Amino acid sequence: xxxxxxxxxxxxxxxxxxxxxxxxxxxxxxxxxxxxMGSLYHFFPGGKEELAASALLASGxxxxxxxxxxxxxxxxxxxxxxxxxxxxAEALRLSDYADACPIATVALEVASTNDxxxxxxxxxxxxxxxxxxxxxxEAGLSAAAARDFAIFFIAAxxxxxxxxxxxxxxxxxxxxxxxxxxxxxxxxxxxxxxxxGRRR
Amino acid sequence: xxxxxxxxxxxxxxxxxxxxxxxxxxxxxxxxxxxxMGSLYHFFPGGKEELAASALLASGxxxxxxxxxxxxxxxxxxxxxxxxxxxxAEALRLSDYADACPIATVALEVASTNDxxxxxxxxxxxxxxxxxxxxxxEAGLSAAAARDFAIFFIAAxxxxxxxxxxxxxxxxxxxxxxxxxxxxxxxxxxxxxxxxGRRR
DNA sequence: GTCTATAGCTTGATAGAC
DNA sequence: GTCTATCAAGCTATAGAC
Numbered sequence: 468x469x470x471x472x473x474x475x476x477x478x479x480x481x482x483x484x485x486x487x488x489x490x491x492x493x494x495x496x497x498x499x500x501x502x503x504m505g506s507l508y509h510f511f512p513g514g515k516e517e518l519a520a521s522a523l524l525a526s527g528x529x530x531x532x533x534x535x536x537x538x539x540x541x542x543x544x545x546x547x548x549x550x551x552x553x554x555x556a557e558a559l560r561l562s563d564y565a566d567a568c569p570i571a572t573v574a575l576e577v578a579s580t581n582d583x584x585x586x587x588x589x590x591x592x593x594x595x596x597x598x599x600x601x602x603x604x605e606a607g608l609s610a611a612a613a614r615d616f617a618i619f620f621i622a623a624x625x626x627x628x629x630x631x632x633x634x635x636x637x638x639x640x641x642x643x644x645x646x647x648x649x650x651x652x653x654x655x656x657x658x659x660x661x662x663x664g665r666r667r
Numbered sequence: 668x669x670x671x672x673x674x675x676x677x678x679x680x681x682x683x684x685x686x687x688x689x690x691x692x693x694x695x696x697x698x699x700x701x702x703x704m705g706s707l708y709h710f711f712p713g714g715k716e717e718l719a720a721s722a723l724l725a726s727g728x729x730x731x732x733x734x735x736x737x738x739x740x741x742x743x744x745x746x747x748x749x750x751x752x753x754x755x756a757e758a759l760r761l762s763d764y765a766d767a768c769p770i771a772t773v774a775l776e777v778a779s780t781n782d783x784x785x786x787x788x789x790x791x792x793x794x795x796x797x798x799x800x801x802x803x804x805e806a807g808l809s810a811a812a813a814r815d816f817a818i819f820f821i822a823a824x825x826x827x828x829x830x831x832x833x834x835x836x837x838x839x840x841x842x843x844x845x846x847x848x849x850x851x852x853x854x855x856x857x858x859x860x861x862x863x864g865r866r867r
Numbered sequence: 868g869t870c871t872a873t874a875g876c877t878t879g880a881t882a883g884a885c
Numbered sequence: 886g887t888c889t890a891t892c893a894a895g896c897t898a899t900a901g902a903c
Contacts, residue, residue, distance in 0.1 A: 578832035622826025
């Protein structure tokens with residue numbers, strides 16, 4: 468039997484991914500996790516907000532580990548990034564377009580309404596970006612280029628999730644993935660780094 | 668005095684942008700628009716869902732016109748796209764990171780919970796993409812390349828809104844904008860179109 | 868068409884037995 | 886720590902006077 472607290476957090480993360488923060492009720496979380504209402508407030512005295520913070524952080528780390536596993540399974544960074552987009556598209560397709568970014572919906576919901584949770588989502592994104600910086604530098608990019616690419620990579624993936632879920636199609640993710648992979652390849656190519664010769 | 672129905676739709680669009688679909692109450696919409704509850708159901712017998720559909724479509728068209736105005740104000744497509752990212756960053760900063768995409772939050776909320784509204788958001792995105800295709804072809808891209816770029820452009824902008832709102836910083840939008848502009852410039856350059864020599 | 872009042876339900880949160 | 890019962894407040898939706 469798994470830990471009750473963990474079951475609550477996991478159920479919260481799953482429900483947030485599908486229905487968002489305001490769209491998910493505590494009773495729903497209690498039912499999904501098999502825990503009574505009392506246990507929710509026992510483990511999270513701060514109520515829904517505290518529980519949400521824990522769920523966001525947990526799924527943020529979980530998703531990073533998932534992405535890192537994909538990158539680790541590839542021969543190089545360029546191939547790994549391509550695999551991430553292909554894997555994201557496949558996960559969408561297999562889940563009827565439910566399995567996407569675990570925190571994006573909540574991040575947009577709370578951005579202008581709950582500063583505590585906004586900061587939590589910012590922390591998760593910063594963790595992902597830092598991971599990307601490390602990977603990029605390892606692959607041969609400068610620290611600045613690696614950070615810019617990581618931000619661009621994450622943003623493109625998030626935008627892809629949005630368009631794919633709305634359209635219930637993986638086509639957008641394919642087009643977006645190609646653009647991101649092309650840029651990384653160009654940045655890593657010693658002869659013609661992207662961004663050289665910017666005019667503005 | 669403006670039209671009551673229009674005031675209701677506008678208020679809905681504004682509130683949805685900040686608090687999302689489930690996070691916005693009909694009473695709040697009534698208060699913000701200055702219309703009584705009865706008027707909401709007079710103009711939108713289908714209730715919240717019908718009102719939401721109208722608000723999403725209206726703000727979708729409104730935002731497209733805003734973007735097109737920026738593009739029309741630029742000397743060429745590359746400059747126009749750069750201006751869109753710069754303008755998005757400025758709008759975020761001036762609104763304390765509230766003025767972003769008018770439909771993204773709702774799109775993610777309803778993607779797995781309300782198929783009627785999901786289709787409406789898909790329709791808005793498709794309208795935006797088609798506009799981008801027209802612009803891209805006009806600038807010299809093939810229809811296929813123009814569509815891929817439009818999808819990529821929109822996704823990157825949406826991802827930028829997400830990261831900027833979470834971090835309350837415009838830095839992500841700057842890095843993302845550079846990547847998108849670089850790709851468009853490469854695609855339009857006759858000597859080395861991006862995507863040439865794909866390996867996967 | 869406008870507006871008020873309220874029904875019926877669900878929400879987040881709490882009290883208290885065990 | 887677990888579980889049930891319940892509160893006050895919020896929601897969507899509706900009824901009915903004007």
